[in-house]
Amino acid sequence: MAIEVAKDLFWVGVVDWSLRHFHGHELSTHRGSTYNCFLIKDEKTALVDTVWAPFAGQYIQQLKAAVDLARIDYIIVNHAEPDHSGALPELVRLCPNAQLICSTRGADSLAGLYHADWKLQTVKTGQRLPLGRRQLTFIEAPMLHWPDSMFTHLSDGILLPNDAFGQHYATAFRFNDQVDQEELHCEALKYYANILAPFSAQVLSKIDELLKLNLPVSMILPSHGVMWRQDPLQIVRKYQEWASQRPQKRATILYDTMWEGTRRMADVIGEGLADEQLPYKAYHTAVTDRNDVIADLLLTGAVIVGSPTQNRGLMPSVASVLEDLLRLGFKNKQAAAFGTYGWSGECVKLIEERLAACKFPLAAPGVRAKWMPTDQDLVACRELGRKLALAVQAG
Numbered sequence: 001m002a003i004e005v006a007k008d009l010f011w012v013g014v015v016d017w018s019l020r021h022f023h024g025h026e027l028s029t030h031r032g033s034t035y036n037c038f039l040i041k042d043e044k045t046a047l048v049d050t051v052w053a054p055f056a057g058q059y060i061q062q063l064k065a066a067v068d069l070a071r072i073d074y075i076i077v078n079h080a081e082p083d084h085s086g087a088l089p090e091l092v093r094l095c096p097n098a099q100l101i102c103s104t105r106g107a108d109s110l111a112g113l114y115h116a117d118w119k120l121q122t123v124k125t126g127q128r129l130p131l132g133r134r135q136l137t138f139i140e141a142p143m144l145h146w147p148d149s150m151f152t153h154l155s156d157g158i159l160l161p162n163d164a165f166g167q168h169y170a171t172a173f174r175f176n177d178q179v180d181q182e183e184l185h186c187e188a189l190k191y192y193a194n195i196l197a198p199f200s201a202q203v204l205s206k207i208d209e210l211l212k213l214n215l216p217v218s219m220i221l222p223s224h225g226v227m228w229r230q231d232p233l234q235i236v237r238k239y240q241e242w243a244s245q246r247p248q249k250r251a252t253i254l255y256d257t258m259w260e261g262t263r264r265m266a267d268v269i270g271e272g273l274a275d276e277q278l279p280y281k282a283y284h285t286a287v288t289d290r291n292d293v294i295a296d297l298l299l300t301g302a303v304i305v306g307s308p309t310q311n312r313g314l315m316p317s318v319a320s321v322l323e324d325l326l327r328l329g330f331k332n333k334q335a336a337a338f339g340t341y342g343w344s345g346e347c348v349k350l351i352e353e354r355l356a357a358c359k360f361p362l363a364a365p366g367v368r369a370k371w372m373p374t375d376q377d378l379v380a381c382r383e384l385g386r387k388l389a390l391a392v393q394a395g
């Protein structure tokens with residue numbers, strides 16, 4: 001059901017309680033999600049964004065109850081990704097008088113995704129669209145998180161930034177002050193770490209640009225999760241903090257194991273960290289949700305990675321998380337490697353090479369144990385933990 005967010009501005013989105021994976025199966029969404037879209041009634045009627053195709057029917061039915069579709073003058077596409085554009089083919093057919101509006105890069109992605117002959121009006125940063133009492137201003141936001149991404153700003157201070165500032169979080173109520181704050185923080189951080197972190201530099205400069213424009217911001221209504229109406233700038237401050245990737249004084253141990261030898265080493269490295277009073281978490285990567293680990297890693301001060309040597313390589317779950325660290329552009333972490341082997345023993349060298357590719361300084365030499373770690377190996381593990389803790393505390 002449509003919800004009036006502000007006078008003549010309606011949320012016309014869909015709550016998806018059952019979503020458990022997003023971007024195919026790339027991203028876990030334990031708490032579901034929402035697809036937020038907005039209807040603005042004025043002298044002119046505008047619709048901002050749509051929903052993922054499986055929800056197109058529900059979305060259009062809800063929209064029909066809120067407005068005569070023939071009266072829609074503009075359909076604004078802030079972002080062409082299918083979770084926001086999926087209802088467009090049907091909507092375009094049902095709204096004969098609507099002008100589609102998107103960024104220049106949006107025209108490119110819509111053409112590539114839908115192969116349709118829609119007449120698109122492209123807009124650039126600063127371009128305005130008067131609706132009557134309200135005026136819209138468009139702000140291109142390339143790589144937050146696609147080249148086509150765009151924000152729409154309403155003259156009464158409401159920002160529609162699409163995917164930026166969102167969370168995959170299905171809730172009974174639509175606003176940030178109506179939900180569990182711990183859950184909200186957890187989902188907003190996981191979303192940032194997994195989706196936006198590679199574009200942290202663009203996030204910082206876009207926020208600077210927005211602050212310099214001095215536009216009023218009374219609410220921030222992202223395209224997923226709850227909408228920020230109570231202290232809306234809190235999420236902007238959080239994004240500045242997350243994008244700067246200042247490391248926290250804590251560590252993260254990541255490991256996989258077949259016969260528990262590498263796990264034994266991980267446990268004792270943890271004891272070394274605790275000896276120096278550094279908090280840490282240890283994850284057995286093969287049995288832990290990959291996206292939850294990524295959320296933990298964004299701001300951790302140290303990453304200590306272990307794997308047995310398997311077929312002259314690393315175990316797949318460890319190789320995968322090392323690949324994530326590189327792809328997501330995580331920064332500012334002390335690092336170290338450990339692992340076991342039986343004969344060829346490449347594990348530590350391979351991990352250290354990947355940590356070097358991430359530009360993480362090695363705060364201690366890696367520890368490698370043949371078969372099951374000996375007492376002497378475990379002494380070296382404990383020492384490794386202590387050294388890492390001191391490096392983090394000194395940083």
Ligand SMILES: Cc1cc2nc3c(=O)[nH]c(=O)nc-3n(C[C@H](O)[C@H](O)[C@H](O)COP(=O)(O)O)c2cc1C
Binds near residue numbers: 258263311340342370
């Ligand atoms: C399927 C498999 C493949 C392995 N491949 C290698 C290898 O290529 N080179 C090597 O040095 N050790 C190899 N090993 C030996 C393991 O590294 C060794 O058993 C190690 O102690 C396992 O550590 P874990 O107790 O943490 O699982 C392999 C072991 C298994 C079970």
Ligand SMILES: [Fe+2]
Binds near residue numbers: 079145
């Ligand atoms: Fe997106």
Ligand SMILES: [Fe+2]
Binds near residue numbers: 084223
């Ligand atoms: Fe999205």
